[in-house]
Amino acid sequence: MKDYIKFLKENVSKYRNRIIAASVLSLVSMFFILLNPLITRVLIDSVLTSRNFSVLNKVIIFIFTFTIVNSIVHFIYSYSLNRIFLSLGLDIKKKIFKHIVKLDLLVTKKMSVGEINFRIFNDSDLLKQSFGQIMFGGLFNVILLIIIFIYMFTISSVMTIFVGVMNLIQVPIIIYFTKRIRAITYERKVVTEATLNRTIEVISSFHLLKGCNNEKSEIDKFDKNNEKVLDKQIKEANLNLLFTEISSVIMSCIGFGSIWIGGNFVINGIITMGELISFLLVANIINSPINSIVSVITGLQDALSSTKRISDVMKLENSIIQSNDCIKVMHKIVDEITIKDLNFSYDDGKEVLKDINLTVKKNTICSIIGRSGAGKTTLCLLIARFFDPSSGEILLDDVNIKDIDVDTYRKSVGIVLQNSFLFSGSIRENILLGKSDATEEEIIEAAKLANAHEFISELEDGYWTQIGSKGRNLSGGQLQRIALARIFLQRPQIVILDEPTSFIDSESEELIQESINKLKEYSTIFVISHKLSTVKGSNKIVVLNNGRIEESGTHLQLLEKEGEYSKLYRKILA
Numbered sequence: 001m002k003d004y005i006k007f008l009k010e011n012v013s014k015y016r017n018r019i020i021a022a023s024v025l026s027l028v029s030m031f032f033i034l035l036n037p038l039i040t041r042v043l044i045d046s047v048l049t050s051r052n053f054s055v056l057n058k059v060i061i062f063i064f065t066f067t068i069v070n071s072i073v074h075f076i077y078s079y080s081l082n083r084i085f086l087s088l089g090l091d092i093k094k095k096i097f098k099h100i101v102k103l104d105l106l107v108t109k110k111m112s113v114g115e116i117n118f119r120i121f122n123d124s125d126l127l128k129q130s131f132g133q134i135m136f137g138g139l140f141n142v143i144l145l146i147i148i149f150i151y152m153f154t155i156s157s158v159m160t161i162f163v164g165v166m167n168l169i170q171v172p173i174i175i176y177f178t179k180r181i182r183a184i185t186y187e188r189k190v191v192t193e194a195t196l197n198r199t200i201e202v203i204s205s206f207h208l209l210k211g212c213n214n215e216k217s218e219i220d221k222f223d224k225n226n227e228k229v230l231d232k233q234i235k236e237a238n239l240n241l242l243f244t245e246i247s248s249v250i251m252s253c254i255g256f257g258s259i260w261i262g263g264n265f266v267i268n269g270i271i272t273m274g275e276l277i278s279f280l281l282v283a284n285i286i287n288s289p290i291n292s293i294v295s296v297i298t299g300l301q302d303a304l305s306s307t308k309r310i311s312d313v314m315k316l317e318n319s320i321i322q323s324n325d326c327i328k329v330m331h332k333i334v335d336e337i338t339i340k341d342l343n344f345s346y347d348d349g350k351e352v353l354k355d356i357n358l359t360v361k362k363n364t365i366c367s368i369i370g371r372s373g374a375g376k377t378t379l380c381l382l383i384a385r386f387f388d389p390s391s392g393e394i395l396l397d398d399v400n401i402k403d404i405d406v407d408t409y410r411k412s413v414g415i416v417l418q419n420s421f422l423f424s425g426s427i428r429e430n431i432l433l434g435k436s437d438a439t440e441e442e443i444i445e446a447a448k449l450a451n452a453h454e455f456i457s458e459l460e461d462g463y464w465t466q467i468g469s470k471g472r473n474l475s476g477g478q479l480q481r482i483a484l485a486r487i488f489l490q491r492p493q494i495v496i497l498d499e500p501t502s503f504i505d506s507e508s509e510e511l512i513q514e515s516i517n518k519l520k521e522y523s524t525i526f527v528i529s530h531k532l533s534t535v536k537g538s539n540k541i542v543v544l545n546n547g548r549i550e551e552s553g554t555h556l557q558l559l560e561k562e563g564e565y566s567k568l569y570r571k572i573l574a
């Protein structure tokens with residue numbers, strides 16, 4: 001509850017003036033709700049019974065005017081309320097997204113894409129809804145209910161007690177159905193979300209699906225998941241239907257009962273016909289505020305859970321701790337990059353990298369090789385400062401990268417992964433990610449250096465070709481060359497290439513190798529590769545084995561040593 005109130009204060013205060021205005025409109029709207037039964041009462045008792053035509057005309061003109069004003073007030077009220085809560089929902093979404101994208105890799109890896117999505121979209125919507133329900137659904141409906149009961153009492157206390165008791169009987173039924181419907185709606189959302197995530201995963205790793213010949217099992221899973229969604233949807237619809245029918249029976253009973261009691265009172269002259277009809281009109285609207293109040297009570301639990309889930313994400317902190325006096329200007333490497341006595345373990349405490357000592361000269365290529373799980377990617381991620389070493393340091397000449405502002409440092413690091421990820425959009429937009437203000441000449445020059453200009457120019461729309469999500473219209477080699485063009489445009493001091501030539505044909509491999517060699521002019525390159533062409537030409541080869549540097553040197557030096565490299569060379573590289 002503390003988190004919820006804090007969240008409410010933080011996010012709603014910005015809309016204070018608009019909320020006050022909407023509250024005033026809400027009170028006016030409430031007044032109009034009650035005006036209808038009042039006018040009806042006057043119309044029947046004072047106008048119709050006395051056959052007063054001139055007053056009848058005036059009352060009709062008044063009703064007409066009041067209907068128009070009521071519609072305008074209701075429109076403005078609903079419009080302002082919608083704006084407040086839609087904006088509030090967007091604010092919460094923006095806040096969570098901004099926080100998540102600023103988190104480092106280690107922290108975000110703790111949550112699945114589905115979990116993150118759920119918090120950004122579902123939880124923020126639930127919170128937005130609950131704020132609306134509590135402020136307007138709750139508070140104003142309590143006021144409305146009190147006013148309605150006072151008005152009914154002024155007509156007949158017996159009839160009011162009857163309506164009150166009948167509604168009290170209805171309350172547990174409303175609570176039961178509201179809770180059940182909420183629970184089933186939540187379950188439906190969770191199952192739908194899981195189905196959607198699985199579908200996205202399958203579609204985005206199509207080659208894996210085909211490679212494993214797993215289509216049948218995925219089709220079965222898709223069918224089963226969707227059947228689960230359907231089951232929840234049917235349950236939800238049935239509960240809603242049942243609730244509506246039961247409510248309508250109870251409301252009819254209240255109506256008939258009131259007509260019977262009120263009818264007797266009219267016959268006996270205790271109340272007038274106008275009072276009876278006015279009472280019936282008011283009794284008829286009582287259901288709506290009761291439903292809203294119950295929704296607030298039952299929905300509060302969901303709102304609290306959503307607040308907790310959102311707060312849990314907002315409390316996540318980066319593992320990288322930055323000092324206030326960090327260097328804001330990137331150090332220009334003069335001589336070399338040195339890794340000194342570096343050790344690293346992930347959260348589980350298992351040491352993944354042990355006692356790493358390595359020096360790589362500026363503008364050279366350092367290949368990192370080793371068996372799967374040896375720690376190659378982890379070492380490169382540490383160099384890119386996706387997280388910090390448990391102990392030891394990474395130095396640019398004599399400057400520890402920990403002393404440089406993270407954002408400044410990362411701008412000086414370019415990364416190309418095995419399966420280059422491109423965003424949907426044009427080739428041009430994807431290259432521009434390397435330097436958003438680059439000129440046309442710079443883009444073309446970068447593409448030429450990456451050996452990508454030729455194939456891009458041959459495409460019908462050239463640099464404006466839309467490449468679709470993950471670059472599905474291009475070959476693996478073409479994707480890699482676009483990723484390299486991005487790097488050439490960025491001209492980072494350090495480049496990390498993780499298996500850049502895997503899964504591509506030998507022609508593309510040659511072109512990529514050629515551009516990697518050109519890249520050396522601008523950057524110091526760390527490359528993880530199993531391809532002989534890449535490894536052989538490097539200035540330094542580092543062999544990692546079980547988290548330790550087993551040996552390092554040039555291709556020929558290592559072959560002469562007859563150690564792990566020559567074994568790997570014969571086994572994998574040859």
Ligand SMILES: Nc1ncnc2c1ncn2[C@@H]1O[C@H](COP(=O)(O)OP(=O)(O)OP(=O)(O)O)[C@@H](O)[C@H]1O
Nearest residue numbers: 109346347348352371372373374375376377378379
């Ligand atoms: N986020 C993580 N949390 C915990 N352990 C991890 C994490 N990422 C990697 N590891 C573990 O760290 C070790 C080194 O992994 P890493 O990915 O660096 O190896 P690699 O040499 O690049 O392997 P590959 O060639 O298969 O990609 C492995 O034992 C791996 O299971």
